[in-house]
Amino acid sequence: MQYEQRNWQRSVTDILNVLCFLPKVSMSSDMNLLYSYGINNKSGFFWYYLEEYAMKIGIDIGGTNVRAGLVDIEGRVVDRVSAKTPSNEEPERLIELIISLCGQLGQAESVGIGAPGLIDHLNGIVRISPNLPKWRDVPLKALLELKLARPVKVANDVNSIAWGEFLFGAGIGSKDMLVITLGTGLGGALILDGKLHLGKSHMAGELGHSTFIKNGLSCPCGKRGCVEQYVAKNAIIRIAREKNPELKEVDPEIVAKAGHKGEKWAIEVYEEIGDNLARVLGGVIQLLNPDRIIVGGQISKAGELLFSPLRRAIINEIQPALRETFEIKKSALGNDAGIIGAAFLT
Template sequence: MNPLVIGIDIGGTAIKLGVFAKDGVCHKSLTVPTPQPATPKAVIKVIEETISVLRKEPQLDNLGAIQGIGIGVPGPVDAEGRISRIAINLVDWQEVPLAELLEEKTGLPVVIANDANCAALGEAWLGAGSQFKNMIMLTLGTGVGGAIILDGQLFVGHQGAAGELGLITLNPDGPECNSGNNGSLEQYVSVQAVRRDTGKEPLELANLALAGDKFALEFWQNYGRFLGVGLTSLIYILTPEAIIIGGGISAASELFFPATKAEIERRVLFSSYLNLQLLTAKLGNQAGIVGAAKLALTKFLDQ
């Protein structure tokens, strides 16, 4: 009998759940709509009901007991993995003791983490980062999330908020960021930044570039340069073995990776980027539940 854990990824439109074994096999997964409005009470109720359904699945009967739950949430989490500090895309979501509330509902131990951190854990476990002990991940989506893996362990800092890589300053006089910063990396390489600067969606710009459109080709060249400049600071500080790029924009990586690599090579001392790998994420929208499951396995079974 193999012990099992549940990995959960809470998003603004959908909540994904998966039942995983220690070998990384997902034996059952479900996706349910995020309740609207997505208040803590409503979200917890949906998760409780869906876990109840999963626990009754006949195909899990002979596999082993569920030993714990890991959850990825869209926002910062305390260092102990117990409290969801704030989630911008959810409603009335401040200082939510999510782990405690779900433990009361399910009788299972719970640990939570930022969703970008979970995505990085997933890629480090079963995805593009599985060969590396020191890596960083950026998710290029509506915003820009980040995560740091050092010596095989997720680094979150003494208060749990480390790894907000998308909020580093690229241009002190640049566009205002929701964080209160100006000219953050997010303001140059997120989906919102692409829309603001071009009036187009990234997919549209990718298709135009592949068709030879001059404007689109120049856009991706500049996009790659901005990403490379931002990564330069991170490389000097962390000297990772690999940088994993995920999120929706990563689908266009062939259009901007050459410019990104060229910018890194131009700005970074060879000793700091020796053998550095720049890779696209492999797990897609499953990275969150995979990483949340790994979070639970590490917390509750790898003691």
């Protein structure tokens, strides 16, 4: 375990406050007092406590990789391991892998998992998952709690990301926020009144498959004209080819690179994506009056190339009284948001 020595003093005082073990020891503790309780070396009781219980494990099950991290009480990933996702295998294979990754990370008080698809958040059941075709109604929480003998939480991956950003990232200080992830698709999650808002079937915030254009482009979900066909990866590729038919290879990163170099066609691609996204987010702002919208995922890495046209366009999608009431921010935790948020799921 790579627990950093330089952080130990602050973490120890956090633990003490949480435990109320020494109620008179404040955050600005007199370290001499702490030393007297035997915490001046890593073999003391408190080091045992820190290593054994204060850490949490967060796991992000992605389409390609399962990434697991040991997360400290301040939301820092202090150790990490990963392995290829056994996508097309029976659930037992992934469960074994999760147990093995937890074993590699060492002791932790709890385990949280973010998985794609329709997840019963309260009972920790994976209903269906696009990346795990053989998974249907798998009681992941119950199975893992039996094997790991510690509390396990399971949530939708975008909900985990949103929770991570809310607690430790671009959502700090927010109360009502929407988080979207832009990549292959468009994922969404809502925090309302400081709580993850799940909705009746735990699908709240999923904007990607609402209709953007009637009878529009076909979508893998079976519908036509879904939003994600107009704002996510496929849209960037399609619009880029329309703007610059000579392109041989094209993906969002190549277009972003060209845009940052000032190439007009590439700037126009992200302007169109920003316009489309603004139309979708305008309705959300009118409906929920959030204080923050956080955009993450691979495509958000384009930065201001995407955010400038989005901010410009969104003004025209909402009534004047709402224009100064929210911020649009880029994800602060990047790829770690899912691990951190999963570790702190409640």
